[in-house]
Amino acid sequence: xxxxxxxxxxxxxxxxxxxxxxxxxxxxxxxxxxxxxxxxxxxxxxxxxxxxxxxxxxxxxxxxxxxxxxxxxxxxxxxxxxxxxxxxxxxxxxxxxxxxxxxxxxxxxxxxxxxxxxxxxxxxxxxxxxxxxxxxxxxxxxxxxxxxxxxxxxxxxxxxxxxxxxxxxxxxxxxxxxxxxxxxxxxxxxxxxxxxxxxxxxxxxxxxxxxxxxxxxxxxxxxxxxxxxxxxxxxxxxxxxxxxxxxxxxxxxxxxxxxxxxxxxxxxxxxxxxxxxxxxxxxxxxxxxxxxxxxxxxxxxxxxxxxxxxxxxxxxxxxxxxxxxxxxxxxxxxxxxxxxxxxxxxxxxxxxxxxxxxxxxxxxxxxxxxxxxxxxxxxxxxxxxxxxxxxxxxxxxxxxxxxxxxxxxxxxxxxxxxxxxxxxxxxxxxxxxxxxxxxxxxxxxxxxxxxxxxxxxxxxxxxxxxxxxxxxxxxxxxxxxxxxxxxxxxxxxxxxxxx
Amino acid sequence: xxxxxxxxxxxxxxxxxxxxxxxxxxxxxxxxxxxxxxxxxxxxxxxxxxxxxxxxxxxxxxxxxxxxxxxxxxxxxxxxxxxxxxxxxxxxxxxxxxxxxxxxxxxxxxxxxxxxxxxxxxxxxxxxxxxxxxxxxxxxxxxxxxxxxxxxxxxxxxxxxxxxxxxxxxxxxxxxxxxxxxxxxxxxxxxxxxxxxxxxxxxxxxxxxxxxxxxxxxxxxxxxxxxxxxxxxxxxxxxxxxxxxxxxxxxxxxxxxxxxxxxxxxxxxxxxxxxxxxxxxxxxxxxxxxxxxxxxxxxxxxxxxxxxxxxxxxxxxxxxxxxxxxxxxxxxxxxxxxxxxxxxxxxxxxxxx
Numbered sequence: 001x002x003x004x005x006x007x008x009x010x011x012x013x014x015x016x017x018x019x020x021x022x023x024x025x026x027x028x029x030x031x032x033x034x035x036x037x038x039x040x041x042x043x044x045x046x047x048x049x050x051x052x053x054x055x056x057x058x059x060x061x062x063x064x065x066x067x068x069x070x071x072x073x074x075x076x077x078x079x080x081x082x083x084x085x086x087x088x089x090x091x092x093x094x095x096x097x098x099x100x101x102x103x104x105x106x107x108x109x110x111x112x113x114x115x116x117x118x119x120x121x122x123x124x125x126x127x128x129x130x131x132x133x134x135x136x137x138x139x140x141x142x143x144x145x146x147x148x149x150x151x152x153x154x155x156x157x158x159x160x161x162x163x164x165x166x167x168x169x170x171x172x173x174x175x176x177x178x179x180x181x182x183x184x185x186x187x188x189x190x191x192x193x194x195x196x197x198x199x200x201x202x203x204x205x206x207x208x209x210x211x212x213x214x215x216x217x218x219x220x221x222x223x224x225x226x227x228x229x230x231x232x233x234x235x236x237x238x239x240x241x242x243x244x245x246x247x248x249x250x251x252x253x254x255x256x257x258x259x260x261x262x263x264x265x266x267x268x269x270x271x272x273x274x275x276x277x278x279x280x281x282x283x284x285x286x287x288x289x290x291x292x293x294x295x296x297x298x299x300x301x302x303x304x305x306x307x308x309x310x311x312x313x314x315x316x317x318x319x320x321x322x323x324x325x326x327x328x329x330x331x332x333x334x335x336x337x338x339x340x341x342x343x344x345x346x347x348x349x350x351x352x353x354x355x356x357x358x359x360x361x362x363x364x365x366x367x368x369x370x371x372x373x374x375x376x377x378x379x380x381x382x383x384x385x386x387x388x389x390x391x392x393x394x395x396x397x398x399x400x401x402x403x404x405x406x407x408x409x410x411x412x413x414x415x416x417x418x419x420x421x422x423x424x425x426x427x428x429x430x431x432x433x434x435x436x437x438x439x440x441x442x443x444x445x446x447x448x449x450x451x452x453x454x455x456x457x458x459x460x461x462x463x464x465x466x467x468x469x470x471x472x473x474x475x476x477x478x479x480x481x482x483x484x485x486x487x488x489x490x491x492x493x494x495x496x497x498x499x
Numbered sequence: 500x501x502x503x504x505x506x507x508x509x510x511x512x513x514x515x516x517x518x519x520x521x522x523x524x525x526x527x528x529x530x531x532x533x534x535x536x537x538x539x540x541x542x543x544x545x546x547x548x549x550x551x552x553x554x555x556x557x558x559x560x561x562x563x564x565x566x567x568x569x570x571x572x573x574x575x576x577x578x579x580x581x582x583x584x585x586x587x588x589x590x591x592x593x594x595x596x597x598x599x600x601x602x603x604x605x606x607x608x609x610x611x612x613x614x615x616x617x618x619x620x621x622x623x624x625x626x627x628x629x630x631x632x633x634x635x636x637x638x639x640x641x642x643x644x645x646x647x648x649x650x651x652x653x654x655x656x657x658x659x660x661x662x663x664x665x666x667x668x669x670x671x672x673x674x675x676x677x678x679x680x681x682x683x684x685x686x687x688x689x690x691x692x693x694x695x696x697x698x699x700x701x702x703x704x705x706x707x708x709x710x711x712x713x714x715x716x717x718x719x720x721x722x723x724x725x726x727x728x729x730x731x732x733x734x735x736x737x738x739x740x741x742x743x744x745x746x747x748x749x750x751x752x753x754x755x756x757x758x759x760x761x762x763x764x765x766x767x768x769x770x771x772x773x774x775x776x777x778x779x780x781x782x783x784x785x786x787x788x789x790x791x792x793x794x795x796x797x798x799x800x801x802x803x804x805x806x807x808x809x810x811x812x813x814x815x816x817x818x819x820x821x822x823x824x825x826x827x828x829x830x831x832x833x834x835x836x837x838x839x840x841x842x843x844x845x846x847x848x849x850x851x852x
Contacts, residue, residue, distance in 0.1 A: 057535065157535045307550045316550070389553070392546035401558045403546060414548045426538055448540045457536035472538070 003033040009090075012100050019287045020107040024362075025279065027110035028124075029085040032103070036092045040076050041065040043089055047262075048081045049130040053137035053254070055153050078102040082265065084124035086110040097293040098300055104283040108276030111365075116271070118264040118369050126261055133254045140247045152248055156255040158461040161423050162234035163259050165267070190216065230427040230442065235259070237428045242465050252465075266421045267369045274318015275365050277305065281319065312388075320386060325364060325377055326357035371418045378414070380407040416446075424450060426472070439466045443474040450474050459485040614666040623663025636660040676765035677715040678707055679751050682733065683772035685722040685742040692805040696771040697734050699803065699840050703769065706848060717754055721747035723777070727754065741777050744770075744814065745784045752792050761796040768793065768800045769847070773807040774814035782814060786821045794828050801847045802831040 005013060013032060020027065035043065045062035046052045068074045077098065080088040088106040090099055113119050123129055141149045190212040195203040231237045235256040239249055265272065281301060289297055305316045328334055332352030341347050364373065382388075383405075390413040392403040404410070425444040433440035439462065443450060455472065462470045462485075469486035473495060480495035619632060637656035641647040647654075680700050682693070707714055718733035719725055722740035725747040751768060759766055776782045793800060804815040815831055822829040832846040833839075 154535060158537060161537050161539070312548050312550055386550060387552060388548060388550050389555075390546060391549050394558075397558065399558045400546075402549075402553050402555050404555060410548055413546060417547055422540070424538055424540060443538065451539050451541040454536040454539055458538050461536070 003035060003039075005032050005034060008096070009034065009099055012096070013103055016100060016103040016107065016283065016288060019283045020104070020111075020279070022287075023279070023282065025107055025111040026115060027086070027107050028083070028114050030080075030088050030106055030110050031085050032088050032090055032106075034090045034092050037069055037075075038066065040079070040089055040091055041069060044076050044079055048079050048087070048089070049127060051127075051131035051134050053134045053153070054141070055150060055157075057157070078106060080106045080109045081127065082113040082119060082122060082124075082261075083127050084114075086113065087127065095296060097289075097296045100288055100293075101280050101284055101297060101300060104280040104288065105276045107283075108279030109272060111279070112268070112272050112275045115366050116264070116268060116369075117367060118267050122261050122264060123257075129257070129261075133258070136250065136254070140250070144247060149247075149251070152251055153255070155461040155464050156252050158458050159235060159238070159252075159465070160255050160259045161421075162426055163236075163256060163263070164232035165263055165420055165423075167233055189213065226431045227428060230429045232425070232427045234426065234428050234441065237431075238465050241431060243467055244465065248465075263421065264369075267371070270314040270318045270321075270370045271365065271368060271373050272318070273315045274320075274322050277315050277319040278322045278361075317386075321373070321377055321382065322361050322364070324379070324382055326361050328357075329360035330355055330357035332356075371415060374411070374414050374418065378411055383407050383410050424448075433469075433471060436468070438469040438471060441470070441472040443472055445475040449476055452476070455483055456485070456490050459483060459490065463487055613669050615669055616664050616666050618665045618667045619662045620665040621659075621662065623665060627664040629662045629664050632662040633660050636662060675715070675763055676707060676767065677717060677759050678704065678767045678769065679717045679719065679754065680733065681719040681721065681725075681747045681751060681768065681770040683722070683742055683744070683747075683770075684720045684736055685740055685773075685775070687742070687773050687775050687807050688805070689807060692773060692807050693734070695805050695834055695837060695840060696803070698837070699771070699834070699843060700769065702840070702844055703847065706844075707767065719747050719750055719754075721750075725750040742772070742775055743781050744772065744776050745781050745788060748785055748788045748793060752788070755793075755796055766797040768797050769803065770801070771803045771805060772814060774804045774812040775807075776814050779813075779817075782817050785814075786817065789829070790821070790826070794826060797828065799847075800829050802829070803843055803847070804831065804833050806833070806835045 009032075041062055043050055044065055045058045052058065065074070065076070069076075075091070077091055077094060078088065080086055086106070086109070088103075088110075090102055094102065137149065137153075190209050192200075192204045192209070227237065235252060238244075239252050239256065244252070284297055284301075305313065305319065307313045307316050330353075331350055332338070332354040333347070333350050338347065338350060341350070364377070368376065384407075388410050389405045390403045390409050391400050393399075394401050425446070426441055427444075428439065429442050430440035431437070441462075450472075455474075459470055459472060469484065471482050471484045473480070473482050475481060476492065482493045482495050484491045484493055616627075619629060633656050634654060637654045637660040638647070640657075640660060641654060682688075682696050684693070704714075704716065716730070718728050718730055720728050720733060720736060721742075721744070723743045723746065727750065728736070747770065755761070755766060776785070789800065802815070802818055804812060806812070812833075815833060818829070818831055823831075830847050832843040834843045
């Protein structure tokens with residue numbers, strides 16, 4: 001089956017693209033491919049890249065996608081890849097109106113990929129890069145065997161989230177190592193015993209002094225931490241310092257590169273989907289829809305944005321926030337005057353007819369990630385209108401229940417889940433723990449424990465790479481603990497003292 | 500996927516869940532969706548943000564993990580069912596267990612023929628017209644005759660062009676095998692012990708079926724007396740009473756003598772017990788029965804001893820004393836728990852007979 005657009009679809013595509021240009025969307029060229037459900041499941045299992053290294057996880061993903069499609073539980077309408085050109089996959093069996101909607105949606109995504117600064121560092125030729133990775137891994141498999149390579153990929157994937165999310169955006173001054181030992185003043189010296197001049201060489205023999213001096217320097221050297229500053233990019237640290245075969249290092253590098261590539265998609269899930277939904281709805285309702293397609297469009301659109309009780313749909317929150325921002329900036333509902341106004345009725349009627357909305361949302365889509373987006377634009381009115389709440393686990397009742405409807409609690413919870421992509425903060429602080437070359441990580445505990453069974457398995461994987469005992473400092477049920485794995489046994493030790 | 504199944508096989512085997520999910524040719528393996536472990540947050544303390552009606556304190560109907568997953572933070576745990584054919588499974592089992600193939604034994608001259616519609620004839624009933632071939636023939640004839648016109652490609656088959664599907668006989672040598680499972684159901688065998696036997700028999704069955712066409716299974720349960728039962732009963736009875744093992748062996752011999760000629764049948768006998776026989780006299784009788792009557796006729800006699808808190812386990816010792824290292828048709832293993840099932844199968848089927 002040809003995956004090209006049929007002439008009818010191509011005509012629709014051209015039309016949609018013209019609309020997208022009219023709205024001044026700025027996107028990469030988009031290559032559409034039409035796939036049947038089986039093909040689209042295959043591509044989706046590979047995360048959208050038809051050429052990726054072989055790994056059982058993709059097979060599992062595929063089984064799951066095709067099963068849940070077969071049972072009617074899920075359906076992938078569309079997929080789009082952050083690449084220049086962007087690749088977008090359409091489901092062959094979609095109705096014409098659906099294809100139209102999906103194309104508008106895709107142009108929205110592509111615009112977002114191209115303009116949002118968090119995507120700035122991503123490789124826009126990732127399609128090619130992924131295919132390169134595939135070739136490299138296949139060569140390794142030929143050389144070292146499927147089992148060995150796949151097992152190591154398992155290990156690497158287990159550590160893939162230990163990267164420094166913000167590293168692409170800021171400079172960490174890695175190379176400006178301060179080395180005090182060069183400055184003589186900092187060097188420790190041996191205390192000489194008091195003595196008369198003629199007795200000095202007997203009381204303070206030179207051999208002994210030198211020996212003591214050396215011991216002091218050695219001790220100092222050992223005390224020095226390595227790495228000197230906590231390293232958030234644990235993967236990089238391992239690549240640089242762990243004893244590995246070359247091919248293993250190569251795999252870690254690939255996994256790390258792919259992890260960094262996918263980071264912005266996690267960082268901007270709400271915005272990205274919100275933006276694309278905003279544009280498909282705008283383009284469809286204002287331009288592209290024919291009267292006869294209206295019902296189908298409304299059905300599909302509401303399906304995408306449906307929010308189930310107790311769940312948060314990123315499409316829904318995203319599009320509503322963008323609309324809210326547009327409305328506020330159109331009416332001038334921002335700034336000191338508006339905030340200082342105590343009269344709710346007046347606030348509600350506030351309208352200065354500024355018409356800045358469209359301009360504002362284009363700016364927002366450029367400079368924000370989900371975290372800053374929610375932080376800046378989530379308002380109390382918005383929470384109330386959209387019936388947001390926080391939930392928590394009630395240990396007494398053994399279920400989840402609504403915890404609060406208070407604005408600040410909601411915002412805090414939401415920001416919490418978005419901070420560091422919802423991943424724990426973990427860094428390497430000492431690669432010579434107990435002076436035995438053991439690896440010591442610290443988890444900055446912020447109220448939520450690590451999942452214990454996973455932590456144990458991950459430590460074992462870390463050990464496979466580091467090849468010496470590994471430890472992570474964290475909290476378990478409020479107590480400071482060190483999880484420790486030495487290659488044979490896993491232990492949960494109480495943290496006794498500063499190391 | 501295959502690799503993964505292989506890795507997790509040991510787990511599947513010790514997990515009784517599998518049995519009963521067996522379809523005709525396919526078996527569904529419930530694979531827990533295997534997550535790659537990460538340093539990640541435990542979910543319970545975490546909570547999150549949702550949207551919808553309700554007052555503070557209202558329980559949430561659905562597990563909100565689902566919704567959270569959409570927001571891209573938590574992995575969900577889902578059972579993933581993988582369909583795999585019994586043959587593949589047995590093959591993986593073979594790889595994993597390092598089982599050498601059991602060679603077909605018996606009368607290779609017994610030939611079973613079966614018909615398959617895989618050939619063509621020029622005559623036949625209209626219902627069996629092979630349209631594609633008929634069309635081809637007609638096209639060929641028209642091309643040769645020069646009546647085919649590219650601008651007006653109409654093909655009209657005449658009587659001689661017609662081709663009909665027809666059968667062919669395929670001859671296949673057939674090997675027969677019978678597996679006789681014997682289980683001690685005396686008072687000392689608890690549910691857990693029977694569960695172990697059940698799981699182990701299932702896997703042995705799976706493996707043997709992949710090796711032999713027309714595998715027959717017979718089930719014998721015994722306490723102080725033995726009787727033959729169907730599969731359902733074999734797996735579900737709970738009886739009580741004493742234990743006279745020889746009764747089961749006698750019955751097994753009776754079945755073999757009457758129905759299964761060892762020249763034509765591969766005969767496998769499996770006996771599971773907690774090893775607590777009624778008297779040492781009976782044990783002697785059992786051993787004599789085995790060496791004089793049963794062993795000459797069977798391919799393999801396997802004895803699996805399940806640990807139970809009441810059993811003395813004496814039978815295994817007596818058996819080993821008599822046969823160990825002397826008779827390679829006798830294999831015994833001690834099954835201490837579910838996790839040992841795998842090793843036990845390895846003992847039983849690790850040697851090709």
